[in-house]
Amino acid sequence: MTEDFYCDEVLSGKTQVNKVLETENVLAYYHTRPFYPVHIVVIPKKHISSLITLEESDNEILVELLDVIKRVAAFSY
Numbered sequence: 620m621t622e623d624f625y626c627d628e629v630l631s632g633k634t635q636v637n638k639v640l641e642t643e644n645v646l647a648y649y650h651t652r653p654f655y656p657v658h659i660v661v662i663p664k665k666h667i668s669s670l671i672t673l674e675e676s677d678n679e680i681l682v683e684l685l686d687v688i689k690r691v692a693a694f695s696y
């Protein structure tokens with residue numbers, strides 16, 4: 620089992636996912652093992668191990684991530 624499913628499997632393309640929305644730095648896709656009827660994962664395309672390790676240079680990605688979350692949340696499923 621890989622340590623970093625998002626980078627090693629999803630972003631690398633090894634595991635195919637059903638994309639909901641994609642921007643330059645962010646990917647939103649349907650969870651591969653959903654817990655809920657609509658279960659979407661939104662990830663940055665850059666490896667960020669945690670919010671705590673975010674650098675100032677990551678602020679733009681964070682804004683883009685929140686924008687994608689907002690847009691995905693507005694979709695009707």
Ligand SMILES: [Zn+2]
Nearest residue numbers: 623626666667
């Ligand atoms: Zn990663």
